[in-house]
Amino acid sequence: MSTIYAVGICVTFHGPSHWGEQYNSCTGKHQSPININSLDVKKVNLPPLVFNGFDIAPLQTNLTNNGHTVAVTVKSDHIPTISGGPLHGVYQYSQLHFHWGDNDTFGSEDMIDNHIFPMELHVVFFKRDYRNAKTALDHSDGLTVLAFFYEISSEDNPRYEEFVQLLGNVTNSHKTATFADPPSLKELIAQDLLHYYTYNGSLTTPPCSEVVTWIDFKEPIMLSHAQIEAFRALEDEEGHPLTHNFRPIQPLGDRVVLFNTDEIIKDVDLGVDVPPSEVENSNRVEEEVRKPSGSKQGKKGKDSGVARGTPVASWVLLGLASMALLTASRY
Numbered sequence: 358m359s360t361i362y363a364v365g366i367c368v369t370f371h372g373p374s375h376w377g378e379q380y381n382s383c384t385g386k387h388q389s390p391i392n393i394n395s396l397d398v399k400k401v402n403l404p405p406l407v408f409n410g411f412d413i414a415p416l417q418t419n420l421t422n423n424g425h426t427v428a429v430t431v432k433s434d435h436i437p438t439i440s441g442g443p444l445h446g447v448y449q450y451s452q453l454h455f456h457w458g459d460n461d462t463f464g465s466e467d468m469i470d471n472h473i474f475p476m477e478l479h480v481v482f483f484k485r486d487y488r489n490a491k492t493a494l495d496h497s498d499g500l501t502v503l504a505f506f507y508e509i510s511s512e513d514n515p516r517y518e519e520f521v522q523l524l525g526n527v528t529n530s531h532k533t534a535t536f537a538d539p540p541s542l543k544e545l546i547a548q549d550l551l552h553y554y555t556y557n558g559s560l561t562t563p564p565c566s567e568v569v570t571w572i573d574f575k576e577p578i579m580l581s582h583a584q585i586e587a588f589r590a591l592e593d594e595e596g597h598p599l600t601h602n603f604r605p606i607q608p609l610g611d612r613v614v615l616f617n618t619d620e621i622i623k624d625v626d627l628g629v630d631v632p633p634s635e636v637e638n639s640n641r642v643e644e645e646v647r648k649p650s651g652s653k654q655g656k657k658g659k660d661s662g663v664a665r666g667t668p669v670a671s672w673v674l675l676g677l678a679s680m681a682l683l684t685a686s687r688y
């Protein structure tokens with residue numbers, strides 16, 4: 358069964374400061390985008406995100422200039438889904454689109470430590486239980502958006518070659534172009550999918566519904582200046598350059614941003630078992646034990662939590678430490 362998903366989430370009305378006049382939810386307390394302060398996040402180790410169908414090239418992929426962004430929709434027998442991480446249930450791919458500015462110094466919506474990136478990718482998914490992206494807006498857990506930031510590289514990104522070429526075919530609004538070689542989602546996103554910020558927020562355009570679980574990946578995607586310039590050559594419905602299609606940041610309010618990492622497990626192990634001073638001492642003891650024997654075990658003594666003791670006790674503890682290392686290396 359093939360299905361075409363072409364739900365436009367982003368709609369442009371009057372300037373963002375006027376949205377609240379027409380849409381109550383645009384003045385809500387959990388709006389997006391936000392500035393994420395990396396020193397003020399809660400480190401967590403959530404269950405793994407499960408990416409399904411991200412490596413399958415769709416049967417057909419279309420690129421459309423809808424007058425306020427460029428959106429990618431697919432026709433496929435294997436519509437990508439995402440689950441796990443902070444999500445409850447399975448979310449199905451709807452569309453992806455971009456936000457950018459008229460030069461490299463701004464363009465992203467969310468900011469990290471007040472840093473604005475030149476462009477941001479939003480890959481929009483709706484909760485499968487709610488059937489489509491439109492009905493999902495009626496539910497607080499209706500959507501999840503995978504957000505990726507872009508940074509400028511000196512070289513063109515070959516994975517975006519056809520994408521950038523096709524932008525030249527959709528300069529005018531409401532033009533659509535079709536990929537000769539449809540890319541899989543995996544080809545368009547970053548590689549490190551473990552480290553991400555996540556928080557509950559809203560659509561960044563009216564009706565600003567507070568139904569989005571945002572997942573902002575830390576690793577940026579690299580594009581050359583020329584490749585990002587190709588986005589800035591698009592035109593809106595009035596034939597003006599299509600730039601500056603991002604919403605200003607909104608107050609964080611009472612929300613706590615989570616940062617997913619695997620480092621927290623090692624931190625907890627160390628924190629619970631051995632204070633830092635003990636760890637330093639233990640390294641020294643381990644060195645002393647290791648020298649005469651030539652054993653290669655326990656090289657990462659900093660993580661092992663070996664305590665001080667007599668040489669015999671050290672051997673026993675070294676064995677335990679090695680077991681702990683083996684356990685830790687699974688993460």
Ligand SMILES: [Zn+2]
Binds near residue numbers: 454455
């Ligand atoms: Zn967006």
